[in-house]
Amino acid sequence: MPVQLSHKKKVIIVLCLFILAGVLVLTGLGRYLLSPAKTGSPDQTFLVLEGSTLSAVAGDLETKEIIIRKSVFVVCARVMGYGRNIKAGEYRLNSGMSPLEILDILRRGAIVIHAVTIPEGFTREQIGRLLEQKGLVDKDEFMTLTGDPDVAASYGVSGPDLEGFLYPDTYQLSRGLTVKSVIDVLVNQFWEVVAPFRGRLEELNMTLEQVVILASIVEKETGRPEERPLIASVFLNRLKKRKRLESDPTVIYGINNFDGNLRKKDLTTRTPYNTYVIRGLPPGAIANPGKEAIRAVLYPARTEYLYFVSKNDGSHHFSKTLSEHNRAVRIYQKKKR
Numbered sequence: 001m002p003v004q005l006s007h008k009k010k011v012i013i014v015l016c017l018f019i020l021a022g023v024l025v026l027t028g029l030g031r032y033l034l035s036p037a038k039t040g041s042p043d044q045t046f047l048v049l050e051g052s053t054l055s056a057v058a059g060d061l062e063t064k065e066i067i068i069r070k071s072v073f074v075v076c077a078r079v080m081g082y083g084r085n086i087k088a089g090e091y092r093l094n095s096g097m098s099p100l101e102i103l104d105i106l107r108r109g110a111i112v113i114h115a116v117t118i119p120e121g122f123t124r125e126q127i128g129r130l131l132e133q134k135g136l137v138d139k140d141e142f143m144t145l146t147g148d149p150d151v152a153a154s155y156g157v158s159g160p161d162l163e164g165f166l167y168p169d170t171y172q173l174s175r176g177l178t179v180k181s182v183i184d185v186l187v188n189q190f191w192e193v194v195a196p197f198r199g200r201l202e203e204l205n206m207t208l209e210q211v212v213i214l215a216s217i218v219e220k221e222t223g224r225p226e227e228r229p230l231i232a233s234v235f236l237n238r239l240k241k242r243k244r245l246e247s248d249p250t251v252i253y254g255i256n257n258f259d260g261n262l263r264k265k266d267l268t269t270r271t272p273y274n275t276y277v278i279r280g281l282p283p284g285a286i287a288n289p290g291k292e293a294i295r296a297v298l299y300p301a302r303t304e305y306l307y308f309v310s311k312n313d314g315s316h317h318f319s320k321t322l323s324e325h326n327r328a329v330r331i332y333q334k335k336k337r
Helices: 007-034 054-063 070-079 099-108 124-133 139-146 149-154 179-204 208-221 225-240 248-253 264-268 291-298 322-336
Strands: 044-048 089-093 114-117 170-173 307-310 316-319
Touching: 007 070, 007 099, 044 054, 054 070, 070 099, 089 099, 124 139, 139 149, 139 179, 170 179, 179 208, 179 291, 208 225, 208 248, 208 291, 225 291, 225 307, 225 316, 248 264, 307 322, 316 322
Parallel strands: none
Antiparallel strands: 044 089, 114 170, 307 316
16 A cells, blocks of 8 residues: 655655755856856957847857857846846956856956047047047947037037037047947046136136137147137137137138148138138137136136237247237248248
């Protein structure tokens, strides 16, 4: 006659089986986490795009043969609570790393960093080209976003685009970020730099956009730090007297595909940026100025200068009157010839 098991014993047996199965699963997961896919393989560049899901990242890792068994990798990541903590960026990984090492690297965000220096006076097009060369953005997308007035407005900028608000500095950036995230970094740095000048803006009764436009012109007119407050004073004096700014860099900015040769006809061709033709400031900045150019506009030299001409050595001769300016032009043009 067969032995009848009591209900209690049945429950104990089932529990034991569950525990045994759990131990086996955990042992298998533990062995998986500590076992590299293969040994002796070189590092690979692995990119995690912003917004990527855990499943997508695991699939890419499997495709590159950095891991095996994507589904097990996903289970391990979720059990360990790493599923939502994977950071976007560029990584250096290889299949000789255990899945546990890989998960830890992705969770910590141990990304490859690229130092990028944006020079003062670069236009947004030059910045886009530089960032694309570094593999950090798509230039066309960068130009589209930074040239959109609605995008500019979302950052609190009332101008036609973000020209002037992409702060020139050295940045530590990683591949894998969206173009919008890179723009965030540049614009946020701009706001941080200009924050201490808010009080001065109110004293001068100037808008930030006006200061940035004028600072961008100052930045393009001289590379000498000691001349910036003098250049700024000339343009501010001309604005007060309702004289045209007559700045060559503004004309150049308004020419599509400028070939490097500024012609006499260019100075008389009407564009929104030709300050030989229009009065006042152009509609937007012509470059992205640094802190000292902005400071020069906010704290200009006190002069009566209305003119300046290049001395062909990087410096300028400043004049109060047109006759004095014309004499200087003849002198330095003669020297140039």
